[in-house]
Structure formats: structure tokens, C-alpha cells
Amino acid sequence: MKNVLLINSGRKAVGCALQERDDIRLSVISMPGYLDWYDAGTDLEVVDTIENLDLVRAAALRIRERNPFDYVVAPSEWSVPAGGFIRSYFGIPGPSFDVANAFSNKFVMKQKVAAAGLPVARFRRVNTLGQLVAVGDELGWPYVLKSAFGGGSENVFVVRDAEHAKSIMVGETLARLGDLDSPMLAEEFVDIDTEFHCDGVVVDGKAVFAAASRYLAPVLDSLGGVIGSYTLPDDHTDAHLICDLHDRVVTALGLPDGVTHLEVLKSSRGYLVGEIACRTAGGGIPLQLEHQYGVDTTDALIATSIGDPVELNVPSRSDYMIQYMLPRPVGTVTAISAAADLRAAPGVEYVEITTKVGDHLAGPVDSSVYAGIVLIRAATEAQVAERCAEIARRYRIDVAAEPVGDPATAVLAETRG
Template identity: 55%
Template sequence: MKKVLLINTSSEPAARLLQERAGIQLSVITTPSYRRFYAEDTDVVVVDSVEDLTKVCLAALEIRKRNPFDYVVSPSELSLQAGGYIRSYFGLPGTGYEIANAFSNKHVMKQRLAAAGLPVARFQPLSQFTDASEAARTLGWPVVVKPAIGGGAEDVFVLRDAEQVQELATAEVTAQLRESPYPMLGEEFIDIEAEFHCDAVIVGGEVHFVAVSRYFSPVLKSVGALVGSYTLPDGHPDATAVAELHAAAVKALGLTDGVTHLEVLKCSQGNLIGEVACRPGGGGIAEQLLHQYGVDIWMEFLATSLDDPVTSVQLEPRDHLIQYMLPRPPGTITHISTAEELLAVPGVVHADVRAATGDTATGVVHSATFAGLVLAKAATEEQVHERIAELGAHYKIDVRTEEG
């Protein structure tokens, strides 16, 4: 029997897999929005925020009195720090706070990567939003402002000049960033030619499995529109370069066992490391890896978290697998394509439409906002773009907004 504490917010796969697995005594720390992931008889403590390490520690102490735990699993971006903190606090195996912080705090991450001689965009910590104007004296305009902790391209702003900084300094659109409990980071704006993601399994400090994919277009430019990627075969020049950067980044940040998701920006300066996390990638990346390589990245994440053997094998398929995240504009859906209709598109091997007519979405759209997932095969990169165009022509979604 493995006694496990799961600290989680939005990661449904980890919640489901741990509850389904035999031989697990599970306790959970989560937030009110995600209590629904767990059965009524699961040992769950709800906290206002898993980012509040003191509250998480008090919850862990409460749980430990009735259900002692030997392992901590922290699968969501916002729970990475809490997981590292609790492991360090209780002297448990796995990734401790220092390394978890380096993989989730972009300021610390970039400091360590730069110190190791790895290429990153120039950056500067900000004490407040209006410090962006001062940072621009060093970094130049435009300047990118983002929270040091977070994902999904949420609360990321490209500011063109000091006048725009002042305009947004009191605007509602920046309120969440300005009121965030995290420090802010300013970065030089990079004119990105291409963006890649690299997903890997690390065992004993070495890369056990690695896969490199190219986004259709840079993620920051795609928010609210089409987001997706396609795998690159082993030996592809971009795949080789990105995989080498990934191995160096893992070594620089000190991870010994776990799963990683790295993003690399290709620009006139060469390849720059955008960021790297010690968790599975979001969107359709897990399904993409499973269909193309036979690697269940969530199972490997749990294996490395619970000191179980990993099972992934490095395969070298020569074709491409596309993960096409179906765009989901805000509003109430009045019509959406069915999975059956999308499966009829040439090359499609998997279609999962998760939104339905009548569903309503409000609030900010970010890179993790999508209506479903389609996977498609392509023999060449030229055919990749043909498949993307075909899917774009066949996928239909109509929404009704308050204005319309």
C-alpha cells in the first residue's frame, strides 16, 4: 500500500488515475473549484489556494494525523511549489522545494539557465506593473510583462511604450496580474519565427524518453485562435537542437526523476529557452504522445513521483502526428461540429469534442481554452499544413454572445 498525498488544482488525469489505481491510500489537498474531481469518501482537505504554502502545510499536518503519507504528487502548474515545499518540510522523497521553485518560478528558472550559459531572452524582475517602463530602458520596447509563476499564456502582456503602461496600470484587464501574489517579470520582446515544445521522462538525471514538436504558430500569437502542434521525427534538425537544449536545461535545474515540458523559441538570435516545467504538458500533448509514441506521460509522471519503474521506450516514428485543439470562442455555443464529422476528414485518427450546444464560456480566453481535440497523421511537413487547412475548413462552431 502506497500512502499518497495529492496536491492538485486542475489536473483531472492525475486525480482520476490515482483514484482508479489499486494499492493507493489517497489523501488530497485541493481548492473548492476542483473538489468535484474526487469521490465523496476520499480524504480531501479544501484550501482557498494551493499557492499559500502555509495553508497547504497546515492542511498536510491535519491529514498526517489520520493518514500518514510517504509520497507527494503535485501535477498542476500551481501546485508544483506546494509539492516541493511539503516534500522538503517532511523529508519525503522526490523533487524538493529548491528544484520545484526553479521549474515553476520563471525568474529563478531564467537566472539558473543563464548562469549555466544557456540561451534565454533578457529579463528583469518587476516589483510592480509600472516598473515595466524602467525595465524597457534595459530591455527595449516592446517589453513583455508576465507573472513569475503561472502557465497557459495567461496574464501575459506585450507593452509597446510607456504610455500604454500607464493606460493599463489601472485597467481591469491587468487587475489579475497586478493583484497576483506572485512577483512579476519583464522580458525583452522576441520576434519568434517558430516555437517548439519538448516533452520528456527523466530517470536518474538522464533523459529516458524525449519527443519534440513544433507549434502551428507561436503560442502567444495564437491565444483565442487556433493552437496546436505536430511531432518532429528523430533526426530532424530542429528536433535535435531542441532536445540538446532540453538535456542541458534539466541538468542546469537539477531534476533527477520526473516528467518535463520545455518550450523553445526560434528567432534571429537562434534558439532561446522560453520556460520548462516538471509536469506533463497541457492541451492535447498527452494524447499526442500516447498515439505517436505509445507513451502515457501521465502514467510516467506518477511512476516517477511514486518511485515506480517507468515503462516508456524511445520509438522513432518517421511521420508526424498533429494535435489540433478546437478553438472555443467565448459565448454560448449554438452549433459545433461532431466527432463523427471530424473523423471523416483525411488523416484524422482521433476526435474528441468536449463542448456541446448550449455550453457557455465567459472570462479570459488563454492557450488552454479549447472545445476538444483532434489528432491527425501526416507523412510530410507539407502534408501537415494541408491537414491543418482541411480541419480548419471542416470544423464549425457558432456562438451567441451577450452583444449578439
């Protein structure tokens, strides 16, 4: 019997998988909004937020008194630092706090990646909002302002010019930034030609699986529209380059075991390391990997966290698997396509629509917002474009739109690139 502590927020699949195992005695630290994911009788501690490491430590100490744990599973963006902290605090194997912080604190991440000689966009820490004009003078205009913590495109802004920087000091954007309770960093604005992701499984510091994929368009250009990607064949030139960068970043940050999700940008300056996380990817990517390679990244995350053997039999692939995230505009849904209409399109292997008529979204929209997922197989890269166009033709979503946001404040970074 393995005694496991799960520190979780938004990753339901991991909680369900752990509860289904008879060889695990599970304890959980959760936030209030996720309690119905866990069976009655689960050894459960509730904290207001897992971002507060003191609250997590106190909860872990209470659990430790009644159910000592030997492993920590931390599957969400916000639980990664907490998981590393608890491992270091109790001397438990797995990614330490230093490693977990390097995979979740974007400023520390970029420091370590740059120190290893890997290519990154120029960046700097932002200590106060009063520095925003000086930052633009240093990095150039426009530049990207973001929270050091958080996943996807959440709390990412493009600061256009000095007047725009000054306008951030009032209104909606200031309130959002002030509520973050997080360090900020700025990066030079990069004109992105192509964006890639690489998803891996790491055992004993080495990638036993790494798959490179190309986004249909740069993610921050796609907010509010279609976000998706397609896997690259094993012999694709970009695949070799991206997977090599992945392995070098993993080494630079010191991950012993776990799963990874890396973003790589291609620009006029070549390939730049974006960000990497030691958790499963979001959106349709886990399903994409499972359909294309037979790799369940949720299972791999659990296995690498609790010392289970990782046994992968990955086939060689020469075709393309597309994950197409259906757009979800702001407003109240008045009509949406049926799954059957999309399932009838050529190459479609899977359709899941998670939005229904009457659902309301107030915004703002980031990369975690979508109406459903479609998986499509294509034989060639040209066919990727054709099959995506067919889904776009068939998909319909109507909303009763409402005005959102303050146009005088910083815009989300959908204009980047």
C-alpha cells in the same frame, strides 16, 4: 501498500488513476472546486488555495496524524511548488522546494538557465508597476510583462510603448495584475520565427524519453484561433537541437525524477529557451505523445513521483502526429461541428469535442481555452499543412459574441512575434 499524498487542482486524470490502484493508500489536498473528482471516503483536506503554502502545510500535518505519507504527487502548475515545499518540510524523496520553485517561478528559472550558459531572452524582475516605463527603456519597446507563476499564456501582456505602460496603471489590467499576489517579470519582445515544445520523462536526472514538436504557429500569436503542434521525426535536425536543449535545462535546474514540458523559441538570434515545467503538458499534447510514442505522461508522472519503475519502449518514428486544438471564441455557442464530420477527414485518428451549444465563455482567452482536440497523422511536413487546412475547412463554430475587455488597457500577447 504505498502511502501517497496528492496535492491537486486541475488534473483530474491523475486523481482518477491513483484512486484506481489497489496498492495505494491515498490522501488528498484539494481546493473546493474539485471535490467531486474523489470517491466518498477519500482522506481529503480542503484548502482555499494550494498557492498558500501555510494552508497546505497545515493540511499535510493534519493528514500526517492519521495517515502518514511517504510520497507526494503534485501534477498541476499550481501544485508543483506546494509539492516541493511538503517534500522538503517532511524530508520526502523527490523534487525539493528549490527544484520545484525553479520549475514554476519563471524568474528563478531564467536566472538558473542563464547562469548555466543557455540562451534566453533578456529579462528582469518587476517589483512595482511604477517601474513599467523604466523597464521598457532598459529592455526596449515593446516588451512582454508576465506573472512569475502560472501556466500557458495566462497573465501575459505585451507593453507597446511608454504611453501604453502608463495606461496599465488604471482600469482592467491593473485590477488583474493587482489580484495576482505574485512576482512579475519582464522579457524583451522576441520576433519568433518558430516555436517548439519538448516533452520528456526524467529518471535519476537523465531523460529516458524526450520528444520534440513544432507548433503550427507561435502560441501567443494563435490565441483565439487554432493552437496545435506536430511531432518531429527522430532524424529531424530541429529535433536533435531541441532535445539537447531539454537535457541541458533539466540538468541546470536539477530535476531528479519527473516529467517535463519545455518551450523553445527560434528567432533571428537562434534558439532561445522559453519556459519549462515539471508536469504534464496541457491541451492535446499528452494524447499526441500517447498516440505517437505509446508514452502516457500521466502514468510517467505518477511513477516518477512514487518510486515505481519507469519502463518505456519507445518506437522510432519517421512520420508526424498533429494535435489540433479547435478554436473556442468568446461568446455563447449557437452551433458547432459534429465529431463525425471531423473524424471523416484524411489522417484523423482521434476527435474529442468538449464544447456544446449553449456553452458560454466570457474571456479573456488564453492557451488553455479550446473547443476540442483532433489528432491527425501525416506522412510528410507538407501533408501536415494540407491536413490542418482540411480540418479548418470542415470545422464550424458559431457564437453570439459579446464585447469583452477594455481596449485602453494592455492587450493579451496575441500580437507577439
